[in-house]
Amino acid sequence: MIRLFMSIFLLSAMAAAQNYDKTKVPQGNWYGDDTYFGYEYDMHANANDKDFGSAISVEYLVELFKMAGCDLLQTDTKGHEGLVSWYSKTPAASIAPGISKEMVDVWVKAGNELGIPCQAHYSGIFDMAAGEKFPDWNAVNADGEPVNGKMCPISPYADQLLIPQAKELISRYGVSAIWVDGEIWAVVPCYCDKCSSEYKKRYDSAPPRAKEDESWADWIEFTRDSFQEYVTHYADEIHSFSPDTRVCSNWLHSFRNPGCPWVPTDYISGDNLGTLSHPNNACHARFMSTRQRPWEIVLWGFYYNKNAPWIMKPLEMMQQQASQIIAFGGNINIYNQPKGHRDGRLVDWHMKRIGELGRFIKARKDVCQHTQTIPNAVILHSEYDFYSQKSNNIWEYKTQHLEGALAAMIDNSIPTDIMDEWALIDRIGEFPLVIAPSQENVSERAVEALKKYVSNGGRLIVTGPEMYDTLGGEFLGVESVALNNAHSYHIPAGGERLPLSSHGHQGGAWTEVEIFPWREVKPTTAKGFAPLTTTLFDEDKTDYFAATINRVGKGAVAYIPCDVMTYYYNCRYSTLRSFAAEVVAKLDPDFSYEIQAPAAVETVLRRKGDARYVHMLNRASGMPVFENIMGSQQPPASGPVSIKIKLDKRPESVKLLFESGNMQWKYTPEGEGGILSALIPSVHIHSVLEIKQGI
Ligand SMILES: [Zn+2]
Known part of the structure; x- marks a missing residue:
């Protein structure tokens, strides 16, 4: 029965x-x-x-x-x-x-x-x-x-x-x-x-x-x-x-x-x-x-x-x-x-x-309520790649590469969305910058979409050694030499050098960390920048680069042949953050929003009707850094936040919502439109810059 x-x-x-x-x-x-x-x-x-x-x-x-x-x-x-x-x-x-x-x-x-x-x-x-x-x-x-x-x-x-x-x-x-x-x-x-x-x-x-x-x-x-x-x-x-x-x-x-x-x-x-x-x-x-x-x-x-x-x-x-x-x-x-x-x-x-x-x-x-994103940067979180992980069940998947990529962008004041293939592929062209962090098992459709996106003028950042096989050396403009699992590479950024491994430290007295495999590549049509060294010294230079950029059609693809996003998730070191910012700057995406703010301030772009909103979220903690502390208390205000927005006409109104502060703004005509510049001295918890243009 x-x-x-x-x-x-x-x-x-x-x-x-x-x-x-x-x-x-x-x-x-x-x-x-x-x-x-x-x-x-x-x-x-x-x-x-x-x-x-x-x-x-x-x-x-x-x-x-x-x-x-x-x-x-x-x-x-x-x-x-x-x-x-x-x-x-x-x-x-x-x-x-x-x-x-x-x-x-x-x-x-x-x-x-x-x-x-x-x-x-x-x-x-x-x-x-x-x-x-x-x-x-x-x-x-x-x-x-x-x-x-x-x-x-x-x-x-x-x-x-x-x-x-x-x-x-x-x-x-x-x-x-x-x-x-x-x-x-x-x-x-x-x-x-x-x-x-x-x-x-x-x-x-x-x-x-x-x-x-x-x-x-x-x-x-x-x-x-x-x-x-x-x-x-x-x-x-x-x-x-x-x-x-x-x-x-x-x-x-x-x-x-x-x-x-x-x-x-x-x-x-x-x-x-x-x-x-x-x-x-x-x-x-x-x-x-x-x-x-x-x-x-x-x-x-x-x-x-x-x-x-x-x-x-x-x-x-x-x-x-x-x-x-x-x-x-x-x-x-x-x-x-x-x-x-x-x-x-x-x-x-x-x-x-x-x-x-x-x-x-x-x-x-x-x-x-009822707002839409204003496309800026977006992280591809492919369902095909995600489900290709060998998980024990339908919940425990690695997400550090995605979380690290998001952190690397928003800590650099680059408003960023996360979308799966289902949400992104049909509208990928709306986003000036796409980041594909270790997305080696994306669908064929996504591979085609990413290539077409770049060729049509998009800017793409690709990270991870396996992405070489996914997108191919021709598209990335590089040739693979070897996969190095035991390197001691150092990335230059912001006038400093960041070690990616603990090699060279004084034996067991120092932290041993996981080495993220590096795919050593030589540029063919791409241009390399940020030469890797094996030590903190410029003279110990290798033949390889921390990133390469290849012009394809009207756009460009940057390749960082290592899972630096998980590395950033692990450490959030400022040198790596600067490196991510330098890669974005070299790619020069056609952003309409340029924001400068402390790393603690997350910015989010939304729109509704004729209004655009720049949310400023202060993530600072008021407590000293200490391993036992799991949350914030008495967060201090963070600032200043400088926002520049390309507009096609003079705004009807510009307001700072929810927090008081001596916000200053001006509109400077430029070309067929103009640039709105706003300076917000600080954000305590959450304030919003509202720009209304009329329809
Ligand atoms: Zn059963």
Whole structure:
């Protein structure tokens, strides 16, 4: 009976996915512009809970939510333990033993009092209790052992637990959305009989058991497809039960899941700690803004320093992190869970701080919502290259080369986007500069597009030894001599020299670092610059260059035959930053914006209607550099920021928004248009230069 049921489920999940064109973006469904700032509070109910939710009432929550001033709520329904914090009637449910009050019930009612929706936080693929109760639902590893608590996506889990409970949460409690946590990052490749035979059907072979196997990428692709089909299945079921209820799968179609966002969820979301150990909201926000779907980032409101307990983040740290998200048009959901209180109490000064953050965010809403990028520089984050990495699962991919490339650009005050092939290829010509950091496995289409882009006048920076094989020596204007894995090369920049290895240091007393392989190339049609040396001395020059530039058609390509972007991610040394700036300057892209600012200031270009916006985000930390510190406190203002913009006519108005300061500007006619020059003395957290031109 169970076997028959599973076959039927398998067919229905596959059928659901087949209804969708995986090259089309489904319609998103957000609440509207006034739902901008949410509050997320998940508890992950566990077996030791004794008084879960005992302290809350509708009146109590209403008073505290008023302090927070949020537009959206998200409350606990099921955590990774798999225990629901409410009295589910679904036969397969595992109910937490210590429920005093059903949090979801009280939260939805409090939301109703305030006229704001309340979503359900619900752990999906990751469910320890279901794994224990239904061992057959667990994914199976390559040795045939169950992976406890990680559901097989084509097991009966969705039909027997997730979907019925989602329906209960909608019909019995009135939640406005199911926000499914513990999803893409928790998925493990599953070798169960059903998954193995489905893989055989699609790929005509048995699943590979080891990463060394040639078909490993197919296996991981199958795992990703099968996960996305599972999400499609529950999204369809929930939507047909209640069309207005929103469905979201945490981190689906985000930076680590590039490619067409075809799965029919309603919006894109991901929760990010946003400390030194997870700093990459910069990548996430940029990438999500290109998905053609409503999106938000769930920003953690608490953090830790090393060897210290978690505490709530200072207001200014949250403001700095939130600015990096809203500047790209995203919504914010602040995640705050008071430490250790299982009775559901909320801390009043936490709620007041969240309220202050909300006021900061909402003051910026009209300028930030519904904006588009102003194409400047863009990093190619190819889905083909990304998925060619031999990952253990569908989440753990290397991203340092991408993050380093972004940092190298924005630390040099070059506004930069990140796009996958899906988003970029058709509009690549709009960007004056493209950076392809170690993108050796891009598609054939992308190779052609990059070459055509340069030939039509584009400027391209290519990094990494393998890119020589991808784009070819003729296009790069160089000839490969050898791949050197044990060099001691030094890059010249800014009148200094930067060692790329620890060779020559005094033995073990000095840090030994990974050597990034260097492809030694000799220019044919390209011109080399920045000669490499083997020491800090100019006289120890080699035959090779840190970069070459080849003119192709109307454009040019710069080749740095080493993964310097990961190196920059590792160190952020100013010499390497200067080198990146020198390469960009030599390429001389046709930028309309020239910005000079301290490295701490990130600049973002957006437009809406007849307005252009230059966002200035101060990322400085007020604390001395110290290895135990994971976030900023009392950030000092950074500046000055000098902005020059090519305009086709005199602007109607130029304003500095959100922060006061003696901004000065002038417009100088030049050629058929003119140059707007603005000088902003400093930025504390986030200010915006607004330029209106009239249509
Ligand atoms: Zn399976």
